Structures are given as structure tokens and as C-alpha cells.
Amino acid sequence: MTVPTLVAALNTGLKVSSETATFLANAGLAIAKNPASGAFDLDEMNVHNGFEHDASLSRRDYDLGGEAQAFSWEVFNETVSYYSSKGGITVKDVADARWGRVKSSRAQNPKFSLDAKHRFISYIESAAYHAIFRDPQTRLAPLEWIVVWFSQERLPYREGWRPVNDITGITIAADVLQMALLAPEDGE
Numbered sequence: 001m002t003v004p005t006l007v008a009a010l011n012t013g014l015k016v017s018s019e020t021a022t023f024l025a026n027a028g029l030a031i032a033k034n035p036a037s038g039a040f041d042l043d044e045m046n047v048h049n050g051f052e053h054d055a056s057l058s059r060r061d062y063d064l065g066g067e068a069q070a071f072s073w074e075v076f077n078e079t080v081s082y083y084s085s086k087g088g089i090t091v092k093d094v095a096d097a098r099w100g101r102v103k104s105s106r107a108q109n110p111k112f113s114l115d116a117k118h119r120f121i122s123y124i125e126s127a128a129y130h131a132i133f134r135d136p137q138t139r140l141a142p143l144e145w146i147v148v149w150f151s152q153e154r155l156p157y158r159e160g161w162r163p164v165n166d167i168t169g170i171t172i173a174a175d176v177l178q179m180a181l182l183a184p185e186d187g188e
Contacts, residue, residue, distance in 0.1 A: 002039045003029060013155070014132055017168040053118035055105035057097065057126070058150045063111040076150055078104060080143070088140025091130055091175060095183035098126045102185070127175035131167050 003025040010021035032040035054061045057079045060072050082097035083089050102122070106112045114122070129149060133141040133156075148156040155161060165171075 001041065013163065015163040015166050017166065020167060020169045020172065023169065053121060054109060054112050054114050055098075055102040055122060057101055061105055061109045061112070064109055071151060071153070073151070075101075076147075079150075080147070083143065085140075086143050088135075088138060089130065089143055089146060090140060091127075091178050092182045094126045094130045094141075095179035098122060098179065099183040099185060123176045123179060124172060127172050127179060128167065131165055131171055131175055132163070133161060134165065136164055 003022065006025040006028070007018055007021040010016035010024065011018055016024070028040050029035050029038070054063075056075065058071055058076045060070070060075055079097045079101055080086075082100040083093040084096070085093065102114060105114075129146065130141050133145045133149070135141070142156075142159075142161075144159055145156040145161050148154065148159060
């Protein structure tokens with residue numbers, strides 16, 4: 001896929017602003033096998049420490065036998081266990097789940113690695129899924145939609161989701177900041 005193709009898809013399908021979609025697409029292009037071609041495919045993203053990283057919300061760590069493309073119910077169920085409310089997921093729940101997975105992964109994986117780049121990616125990923133699925137008035141995201149997104153790797157359209165939130169660099173940055181303040185990383 002090309003940067004313009006992905007930008008158009010993210011804008012139309014998820015209401016991601018053009019500048020944010022361009023940033024994301026260029027990040028994908030940066031880890032492509034041949035970035036000069038201006039295109040990449042999703043298989044090129046399935047590498048450890050590409051986008052996927054240790055302390056994933058839904059994948060095992062690479063050094064614990066995980067593969068970037070292999071969903072793990074065990075890992076995802078741990079993620080869900082950090083949510084305080086199963087009815088509507090708050091940004092605090094998302095922050096707690098992200099930080100819980102970091103601590104768990106660090107404790108289980110002797111080769112744990114989450115450098116500054118991947119730590120930042122993990123914040124953006126968490127902020128993004130919450131922003132995409134949350135109700136604009138209550139700011140709660142239905143657990144069912146989050147489960148569908150992670151476990152079936154599809155948008156929960158059949159379950160009633162529609163793209164209603166404008167996703168911009170500013171909205172994601174605000175959510176990342178809120179997450180960092182709500183679940184501080186114990187000086188890590």
C-alpha cells in the first residue's frame with residue numbers, strides 16, 4: 001500500500017485527520033523493506049520491534065515465544081483484567097491496562113525491551129483504540145467493541161460502532177498525556 005492510499009483509508013474509515021494519518025503511514029514506510037518505493041505491505045510490519053513490541057496488549061513477547069501477528073487470548077485477558085469497569089472503558093482503564101502489561105512483561109521476560117520509541121508507540125496505540133471507540137459524550141468505550149477489535153482484528157461495525165470521533169494529533173497527544181498522568185510509570 002502507498003502512503004496516499006493508507007491516508008485516504010484512515011480518513012474515510014476511522015475519521016483520522018490527514019496529518020495524523022500521514023504521520024502513521026510514514027512510520028510504516030520507514031520500516032518497509034524498500035522505503036524508496038513509496039509502498040509497504042502489512043507483512044513487513046510483522047516484525048519484533050517494528051510496531052509490535054514487548055508488553056503488547058494482545059501478543060506474547062517475542063522472547064517468550066510470541067509472534068508479532070499471533071493474537072494471544074491469555075495476554076489479552078490479562079489486559080482486560082486491568083479494566084475497572086466491564087461496561088464502559090475509561091482512559092484510566094486504558095492507562096492501567098497498558099502499565100499493567102508493561103510491569104507483567106518486565107517481570108516475566110528476562111530479555112524485556114521497551115525503549116523510548118516503543119514506549120511512545122505503546123501510549124499512542126492505547127490512546128488510539130480508546131479514541132476510536134469511545135462515546136463522544138460519556139467518553140466510555142464499550143468493552144465488546146474493544147474485544148472485537150483485538151481478537152477478530154476488525155472494526156466492530158456489526159456490533160453498532162460507527163466512526164464518530166475526529167482523531168487528530170492533538171486529540172491523541174491529549175489522551176497520551178492524560179494516560180501518563182493517570183498511571184505514572186513509577187519513575188521508570
